[in-house]
Structures are given as C-alpha cells and as structure tokens.
Amino acid sequence: MASASVMLVQPKGELWEKIRVELNENVNTRDQDLATIKDWLKKQPHLPDEWDDRCLMSFLRGCNFSLEKCKKKLDMYFTMRSACPEFFANRDITRPELHDLMKRAQGPTMPGLTPSGRRVTICRALDKRMDPQNLNDAFKIAMMIGDVRLMEEIEGVAGDIYILDASVVSPSHLGKLSPSALKKFFICVQEAYPIKLKEVHVVNTTPLVETVYNIIKPFLKEKMRQRIHFHSSYTALHEYVPKELLPTEYGGTGSPLEEINNAWIKKLEEYKDWFKAQESLKANEALRPGKPTNYDELFGIDGSFRQLAID
Structure with a gap:
C-alpha cells in the first residue's frame, strides 16, 4: 500500500x-x-x-x-x-456503508504534482449499482478528502485537475440522479471550498455520457465548459496529464489506483476524531x-x- x-x-x-x-x-x-x-x-x-x-x-x-x-x-x-x-455529519469512514462505498466508488487524489503545480484526482466507479443514498455518501467522501487536503496541503497547489471515468455509467443511473443533491454539491465545490478547478477530463465516454453532459451544460458558465475535455483513449489524456502522475489503470507509470485509494481510506481513518470535532x-x-x-x-x-x- x-x-x-x-x-x-x-x-x-x-x-x-x-x-x-x-x-x-x-x-x-x-x-x-x-x-x-x-x-x-x-x-x-x-x-x-x-x-x-x-x-x-x-x-x-x-x-x-x-x-x-x-x-x-x-x-x-x-x-x-x-x-x-x-x-457533513457522521463522517466516519469506518462506518460500513462509507467504507464499502469507497471501495466501490473510488475518488482519490494522487500524490504528485504536474509540472505546473496542479493536483490530480481520479474518480471511477467499479460497481454499476447506485441508489440516491450512494450519491450523497459519495459526495460526503469527496468532501472528507477535500477537508483533509485543507489540513495537509502545507504549501498549497496551483489548481486541481479531475479525471472522471464514465465506464460504468448506465441508463438506469439517469433516473437516480437527484438535482437537489447535485446542486448542493456544486455549490459546495465551487462556492464553499477554495478549489481552483483548472481541467476536467472525462474518459471512457459513450453517447450516454454526452446526454448527461448536455443536461448539465446549461448550468455551467462558458469558462467552465471550456475546461471540460472528453477522451475516447488514454493516449489523448496523456497529452494533458503526464503519465508519471497517472496510475497503471490509465496507462500511467504511477502506483495503481487501488493502492492510492487504500492509502486514502487509511488517512480518513486517522482523521476520525478530527471529523467528529468538526461537526x-x-x-x-x-x-x-x-x-x-x-x-x-x-x-x-x-x-x-x-x-x-x-x-
């Protein structure tokens, strides 16, 4: 690990x-x-x-x-x-539902930095099953990682790059997306957290992913739309993100995503008392x-x- x-x-x-x-x-x-x-x-x-x-x-x-x-x-x-x-309540990664979800829906921030000083986070699901509570818990875990970064980005970074793996997105997910939960999450990320979102890369795209994007696109400012890129191959992704910063699952030379994700689970466990005090x-x-x-x-x-x- x-x-x-x-x-x-x-x-x-x-x-x-x-x-x-x-x-x-x-x-x-x-x-x-x-x-x-x-x-x-x-x-x-x-x-x-x-x-x-x-x-x-x-x-x-x-x-x-x-x-x-x-x-x-x-x-x-x-x-x-x-x-x-x-x-923001009950943020204990040892709770079975959160620990299990983090195994099935991974979203770890990678350890290294790009040449321009940006941090890379990769989000992928390993299980096609999803219900509305999974969505809220996934957002909870994402912000738990975000809060740990508030504490542990000692020197600061020049921005964030997110890679979203759409390989398991299915038609059944569309009916389970909560506009209310999505909006709350977008407000948290864009207006409440000190994030400089520089690039978003969507990999393993399908026509269904385009449908989802077309639903969300009207809610995004043009500046944000220009920062979203869709890739049908990892080779295209490598033009933006150095291979040494990517895990082996994405054609990179870094540690496997599974290892990074497990390290984050351990890190969130270490912050258990801190999260409780933050409530x-x-x-x-x-x-x-x-x-x-x-x-x-x-x-x-x-x-x-x-x-x-x-x-």
Whole structure:
C-alpha cells in the first residue's frame, strides 16, 4: 500500500516559487493576512470563533490572498456545513456503508504534482449499482478528502485537475440522479471550498455520457465548459496529464489506483476524531447579523441551477 507519508507530495524549489507567484502569496505578509482572517472570524457571531491555521491558510491561497473573497468563501463553507448534514455529519469512514462505498466508488487524489503545480484526482466507479443514498455518501467522501487536503496541503497547489471515468455509467443511473443533491454539491465545490478547478477530463465516454453532459451544460458558465475535455483513449489524456502522475489503470507509470485509494481510506481513518470535532463548527443562522440564509432560496431548483462562480 502507498504509505500516508508519500501522500500529497509538497512542492519545493522552482515549482514552489512558481506556485507562490500564481497564488499571489507573499511570504513576508501572509502571516499578517492570516491574523486578519482569524480576527475577522472571532468577530462573526454566527461563525466559529477559531479554526485550524492550516485550513485558514488553504482558504487564503485558494482565494489568491483576497481577504474579502476569503471571508465570503469561509462564510459559505460554514453555512454549507449547517445546511447539508447529509454531507457533513457522521463522517466516519469506518462506518460500513462509507467504507464499502469507497471501495466501490473510488475518488482519490494522487500524490504528485504536474509540472505546473496542479493536483490530480481520479474518480471511477467499479460497481454499476447506485441508489440516491450512494450519491450523497459519495459526495460526503469527496468532501472528507477535500477537508483533509485543507489540513495537509502545507504549501498549497496551483489548481486541481479531475479525471472522471464514465465506464460504468448506465441508463438506469439517469433516473437516480437527484438535482437537489447535485446542486448542493456544486455549490459546495465551487462556492464553499477554495478549489481552483483548472481541467476536467472525462474518459471512457459513450453517447450516454454526452446526454448527461448536455443536461448539465446549461448550468455551467462558458469558462467552465471550456475546461471540460472528453477522451475516447488514454493516449489523448496523456497529452494533458503526464503519465508519471497517472496510475497503471490509465496507462500511467504511477502506483495503481487501488493502492492510492487504500492509502486514502487509511488517512480518513486517522482523521476520525478530527471529523467528529468538526461537526460542531458550523454557521448558526440564528446569530447571523441581518437576514439569515434562506436554504430554500439557496438550493431552490426552479428549473435551473444558479450560475456558480468559477475561479
């Protein structure tokens, strides 16, 4: 198994310097920026008074050290923790339903970085069976990995690349997709997490995948649409992602995806107590200055998703 010590290899040398520039990070002033955000957090009656410095620094980096953008993202992050208990409660990977699902639907982040300093995450299902609860739990696991990265991306990265394997997508899945769950997940990823989504690659495409994409496409900004690529072969994928960063299952020279996934299961097990402690850190709408967040307005489908901001 890939050991936890080699997960999320951190940038150094010239790549570290390059990422600092891309993130607008000034090593001489970042501690002051962190102190400013911590002071702001203490003054928000509806938000937790304190949070881990590493998480806050991850938010600053994901927001290019824009203090106002960071405040907005943090507010939304803690709001989503309250609004979506199906994603943020009972986050214990040793629970049989979560542990089993992570074996059947893998979504691990790979340890290495691309030459431009981006992290690669690969999502694939190994089982065609799916029900609505599986979808919510899959989103829960994805955000558990995201939260671990808030803690363990010590130096920050220049963005994220997602590879989505559509090999087991079947017609039966279409009727089981919940627009409400999808929208909540999209809001979490795009508005609540400090993610810089640079590329999305869909592999093992079929005409059915095109149908699914055409359903989702109207909800995506043009900028996001331009970042989605479809590949009928792994050779085409290798033009975007170096083979050394890909597992053997995708024609790469890295560790097998199964090993990386097992290492992530172990890592999530190590964070069991941390996840439990995090459940109380969320927005309290009763204490929010001004108008409380209206979840019905935030998540209302009404025929279309709200346009989401894309970094």
